[in-house]
Amino acid sequence: MEKIINIRFLYIFLFFSFSANAQWVKHSFEVMGTLSQVEFWLDDPKTTQGRTPQLGTIGNDNRALALIQLVKQEMIRIDQKMSPYKEKSELSKINREAPHKAVPISVELFDLLNVAQDISILSDGSFDITYASVGYQYDFREKKRPNQTDINQTLPAINYTSVILNDKDNTVYFTNDAVKIDLGGIAKGYAVKRCLSLLAKAGIKHALVSAGGDTGLLGDRHGRPWLVGIKHPRAEYKTAVNIPLENEAISTSGDYERYFIEDGVRYHHIINPKTGDSSRKVMSVSVIGKDPTYVDALSTTIFVKGLSDGLALIEKLPDFEVIIIDNEQRMHYSKGLQQ
Ligand code: ADP
Ligand code: MG
16 A cells, blocks of 8 residues: 555645635535535635535525535436335336336436446446346345345346347336346446536536545646545545546445445445355455546446456556455556556
8 A cells, every 4th residue: 555655645735826706615415325525616606705605504696505506406316216215216117117018218317227238248247237136135234135045046137138228219128027227336426427517517627526435526626636535445434545636537346335244254235246245356446537437337347356357357448547455455556557
């Protein structure tokens, strides 16, 4: 870890003076079962007088507040559409109906299912949204997991080729009626991407949007890079490393976010589609690249692949870099990060 920790101190920050009305706006909120954050530079917020606005304390005409709401509403909208826990979500409807018939779905979800399928093909099935066919039997809060008999019964339903996407009429159909899908490995990255694009359209040039371990950046932090921390996988409040980034996205998948330990074995939320069991080859994977959706799905993918296969896959993708923390807590970097 030493090498990269040194990088952390290479950045001696420059201070700039800005007009009195310009400021950073920051807000955190919970959505999609995780903590989200939005931070952006506002050139002239007028009414906020240098303070970070608090929801409910500033008038509706306030631009900072309106932009925060824009981001929040977008995350809520995506959660309502894609959550497997909400009965009324479009995703739940697909899980109910697609085993029986071709279900017409929104263009937005159709496109995201297509991206998920591309990554399944690219990763030879390490990323597979049908992991949920077994995955739904885990409950990490309740320390509940399927036994080997349960897994054996539902494992054949983990197979992305059972999800048939028809682009002539935007429908989805499952060829196996035990299939369930879950977008937990890709939806947060997609939400981050959408929020950044809304902020960009509103004229914002410097912004950070994060949802759990998925972070997307617009521009830099006004003349200096953003510093995005990767959590230490075995010390809750420690940062393993801070990565300086501009105009990029970074997503971390770890075995420490949702897990329980039983008889010394760690059961956590990233499932190896080949076994139906948690993947235990590494502790943490962070992928860096331009597209938040891909970066999110790829961090889950590389986590399942493990160190050598994971590095091999990333080296084939020129637009992405990876930082892997192995089971001995050693850090490994893809070639593009080693210079
Ligand atoms: P987090 O959700 O903590 O940000 P990840 O991006 O790694 O972490 O996503 C983990 C989530 O991805 C799980 O909670 C689950 O919903 C989903 N998932 C687990 N295993 C797989 C897999 N093999 N392929 C696709 N999605 C998966
Ligand atoms: Mg992910």
